[in-house]
Amino acid sequence: KAGVTQTPRYLIKTRGQQVTLSCSPISGHRSVSWYQQTPGQGLQFLFEYFSETQRNKGNFPGRFSGRQFSNSRSEMNVSTLELGDSALYLCASRKTSGGGSDTQYFGPGTRLTVL
Amino acid sequence: QQQVKQSPQSLIVQKGGISIINCAYENTAFDYFPWYQQFPGKGPALLIAIRPDVSEKKEGRFTISFNKSAKQFSLHIMDSQPGDSATYFCAASTFYDYKLSFGAGTTVTVRA
Numbered sequence: 001k002a003g004v005t006q007t008p009r010y011l012i013k014t015r016g017q018q019v020t021l022s023c024s025p026i027s028g029h030r031s032v033s034w035y036q037q038t039p040g041q042g043l044q045f046l047f048e049y050f051s052e053t054q055r056n057k058g059n060f061p062g063r064f065s066g067r068q069f070s071n072s073r074s075e076m077n078v079s080t081l082e083l084g085d086s087a088l089y090l091c092a093s094r095k096t097s098g099g100g101s102d103t104q105y106f107g108p109g110t111r112l113t114v115l
Numbered sequence: 116q117q118q119v120k121q122s123p124q125s126l127i128v129q130k131g132g133i134s135i136i137n138c139a140y141e142n143t144a145f146d147y148f149p150w151y152q153q154f155p156g157k158g159p160a161l162l163i164a165i166r167p168d169v170s171e172k173k174e175g176r177f178t179i180s181f182n183k184s185a186k187q188f189s190l191h192i193m194d195s196q197p198g199d200s201a202t203y204f205c206a207a208s209t210f211y212d213y214k215l216s217f218g219a220g221t222t223v224t225v226r227a
Contacts, residue, residue: 004158031213043159043204043217056212090158094213102147102208104215106158 001027004093004107012113018079021110025072025093031055032074033104034066037088046089049074050096078112086114118142119207121218129226134192136221138205141186145207149215150179150190153202162203163190195225 005024013019025032033056034046045058049068066076072093078085088111092104121138128134138148146167151159165172165179165188172179178191192199205218 033213033215035215042219043206043215045214045216048213056214058214092158092215102213103149103161103164104213105161106151108156108158 004091004105006089006091006107006110008110009108010111010113012115013081014115015081015083017081018077019081019112021076021078021089021091021112023074023076023091023093023107025074025091026095026105029093029095029105030072031094031096032068032072033092033094034074034076035090035092035106036060037090037109038086043090046076081114083114085112087112117219118145118216119205119218121205121221123221124219125222125224127224127226128195130195130197132195132225134190134195134199134223134225136190136203136205136223137187138189138218139185139187140207140216142207142209142216143186144209144211145216146210147208148179148181148188149206150177151204151206151217153204153220159204192223195223197225197227199223200225 007022031050033048048056052068063079068074088109090109091107149164150162152162153159176193181188206215
């Protein structure tokens, strides 16, 4: 079974621009979560989507948003980029029923650099 | 506010030795405690996970010990190998949401 895929793998943007990152979950997984990883703050939860609805949200400003499509694929958008948004953005998928529904499987991440 | 505290920040162990990483939490609603392994340039990969109804879980060379009363859990890597050199994260989540709260990570270096 294919794992979680994220595109693009690398992005370079300048301050003030916006960016959209994409995530395709493991087949059959209906929940997608996004995390930000930085050397200073570590791994931080951004939000979770399930059945095209945001179920949970972390402590990030409104510039960070996301959505989920009917095929469970998800996108994350960051508007008005700041230097501090440079990070590895990780997507994780989870099946939502049956055994092992707690387990989140991570993709390889998208490395965003803001100049 | 970090909900899961992890130590040490880094450790070096000889091949064949034991690596021990400790985590502590405050939120008593946490009921799922996974450990993730991350190599440079890769996303975190689930290593092993435990629920608070058991005190220990072993999978191969990896063992989680869990102390509910002390609100602490630890990862033991037995017979450490150079391929185990990676960053390890403990995490926790509650039964009512699946938001993972991560520890700061421990970089393990296994010397041959």
